[in-house]
Amino acid sequence: MSSDRGRNPKIFETAFEKYEERGRLGRGGSGEVYLVANSDDQEYALTLLAAQVLSGEKRGRFRNEIGFCLQPVHENVLRIIDCGVYEARTTLSHTSTISLGP
Numbered sequence: 001m002s003s004d005r006g007r008n009p010k011i012f013e014t015a016f017e018k019y020e021e022r023g024r025l026g027r028g029g030s031g032e033v034y035l036v037a038n039s040d041d042q043e044y045a046l047t048l049l050a051a052q053v054l055s056g057e058k059r060g061r062f063r064n065e066i067g068f069c070l071q072p073v074h075e076n077v078l079r080i081i082d083c084g085v086y087e088a089r090t091t092l093s094h095t096s097t098i099s100l101g102p
Helices: 055-071
Strands: 010-013 018-028 030-036 041-051 080-088 092-097
Touching: 010 080, 018 041, 055 080
Parallel strands: none
Antiparallel strands: 010 018, 018 030, 030 041, 041 092, 080 092
């Protein structure tokens, strides 16, 4: 996990919750994954997709993935517990918060 010491953590806010960045878990061609904590100090993985790589088709696939993962399907399928839009420097990115525990 990477950490940028000396800077303010990102705050990701949805309609019902705020998540504070605790570090970056990884980065790929489509975006970044952060370790975040909610207002109850529970930790989650948060996926931040880069706006510049989201075509209409990719955005639709991501929307379908969110819909699928919001439902408890199987213990080996990650469950999304929240999602929203993050604004930073005029870019919009979709976020999904995934539980790290059972």
